[in-house]
Amino acid sequence: MTPSVDLSRRRALQLLSGAAVLPLAACDSLAGWMAAPGAAKPTSVRFVGMAAPSLAEPAQMATTAVGSSLVADYADGTQRTFKLAYEPFFITGTQVPDGAGGTLLAGGYYDIQGKPILDPSDAGKRHIFSDCPDGMSLLKLERPRVPGVKGHTVFAVVQFEYTTRDAAGAPLYGTLPSPIAVLTLDQNTATGRLSLVQYSSVDTSTANGLWITCGASRSPWNTHLSSEEYEPDATVARGDVRFKAFSQNLFGDPTKANPYHYGHLPEVTVHPDGTGTVVKHYCLGRISHELVQVMPDERTVLMGDDATNGGLFMFIADRPRDLSSGTLYVARWLQRSAANGGSADLRWVRLGHASSDAIKALADRLKVEDIVSVKTTDPKDSSYTAIPFNGKTQWVKFAPGQELAAAFLETHRYAAYKGGSLGFTKMEGTTVNTADKIAYSVISYIQPAMKNGSGGISVEGPNAGAIYALNLGGAQADEGGQPIASDWVPRDMSAIPALVGVDLTKPDALGNLADQDHIANPDNIKFSERLRTLFIGEDSGLHVNNFLWAYDVDRKTLTRLLSCPSGAESTGLQAVDDMNGFAYIMSNFQHAGDWELTKDASGKITGGLHSKVIDILDPLVRANYRNRYGAAVGYLSGLPTKLPG
DSSP: OOOEEEOOHHHHHHHHOOEEEEOEEETTTHHHHHHOTTOOOOSEEEEEOOOOOOTTSHHHHTSOBOOOEEEEEOTTSOEEEEEEEEEESEETTSEEEOSSSSEEETTBOBOTTSOBOBOTTSTTOOBOBOSOEEEEEEEOOSSOOOTTOSSEEEEEEEEEOOOOBOTTSOBOTTSSOOOEEEEEEEEOTTTOOEEEEEEEEOOOGGGTOOOOOOOOEEOTTSOEEOOOOSOOOTTTGGGOHHHHHHHHHHHSOTTTOOGGGSSSEEEEEEOTTSOEEEEEESSSOSSOBOOOEEOTTSSEEEEOBOSTTBOOEEEEEEETTEEEEEEEEEEEEEEEEOGGGOEEEEEEEEEEEEEHHHHHHHHHHOOHHHHEEEESSOOOOTTSEEEEETTEEEEEEEOTTOHHHHHHHSHHHHHHHTTOOOOBSSEEEEEEETTTTEEEEEESOOOHHHHSOGGGOOOOOOTTOEEEEEEEESSOBOTTSOBOOOSOEEOEEEEEEEEEOOBOSSOOTTOOSBOTTSOOSEEEEEEETTTTEEEEEEOOSSOSSOEEEEEETTTTEEEEEEEOOTTOEEEEEEEEEEETTEEEEEEEEEOTTOOOEEEOTTSOEEEOTTTTTHHHHHHHHHHHTGGGTOOEEEEEEOOOSSOOO
């Protein structure tokens, strides 16, 4: 019999191409220590990791498990150990306070008119909610005015990427408009503990709704920079079943959604009353946006591109703290070495300068045929140019006079046409180490497009992926000779040896396809300046459980902090060094129990990543997370009140 494969969302995206904060609690008396007057600042800190959970303790594999700690050394020779712990704000699908005496459904979906989207496969027509919380930003405002807060008022913006399945089990990925919510949190002034006071859904109708919001970051000016990944391909969107379902769910009309309105960068501003508004920026390129990083100049934006033939993109705004206009660039990879993930010098190709309003106006009126002619087989016509696109070759010819539309609405195709290196595979999160002027970018999977010479990239590396360091500097010019107006431009790019995954030649006893003591398929990434630590969250189809890691950039040590429920992805990562004197590690998860299995024609499981654990873990995950429909949003707590630096 020919085997069939149950494709998880993660595996399907490979082929096509809940959020929580962990509080750190002291081993002796956290509340007493944190509240102690005149508490000293540590001279150094280091994380002590946890072992990967095993079937000897299946309950740990089916939940968010934390067995790590932080050790702090002080000038007087003393040492304190702080245990890390996970504190969820809620599980999606539960009712949470709306701040007006009522409740809202956590992670609930709404159409363009603000009406709940109901599940037609459910006899009771349940209000659909997400099991996939993703990017989150913790922030504060000077004069908040939300009633019911007893301590400090703190806000968190959390976005929901998608929902895995309907009540009948049919996949819903990419068929629903992504919700975003603002959480008002009460921060205990003595312990730093965060508790939910108000949940407010953000009205996204002014942005034509949002499409697959994945990773996110907090801007230097205190806004939430969202994302829209896997932008709909305008050449096929009109007949695409998924995009038509998205349009139906959002507008009540399968033909109304315009693909050129999606694949951009939304920005959410939080208001003192705990509500939020969103603006979509159309001038940062229409690509598979992940979490972006704004540099300290508050103008330069480095952007990953979670695609099969993706590029490293950079946007330089015309004005600080204003992403409404600027210049878009794509990198060209000039390879130095291929081994162990490879390394290269980088050069920058200028794609164009535009305002968001100007590109939005083009998106409103242009069709794909107004911008580019695309052939999927060789037309034998020299006026067409061959480019790599989504794992295949396409031939493109751009319409004269439509260079602006091409650069900002057909960015992947135009960037490849202009000579950018469109060969990266699943380039996900980006972050920056300001003190050392180093950016870090994730390549989640090193797959054929990075090995076959696409865009000049031909490296050797594992399916388990790698994290790259990019040295930043100024006094650079683009390939046309024009000066680049930034001191934060990547000059080169090389894989970090300790942060290259290790593929296994055969599955281990649990079924892992990559070494559990190394990263596998990194995704979220954030840097803590005070801890000198790079935090890394996994989205792996190679680890039975995904992990959250801490990498000390000075000691070059990698430490496992947290294990997500089996089948879940680590999301929502943010390192918060100081929020009213307290530090946090924000860390969500999504799609617990997203089992990857191989089955034969009769439905019998014959293999797959989770085949050795599913019988034991599936009932436990279902019991913990609303029959696999729920996910946690929360934080890691327990860090000392004062950090080095």
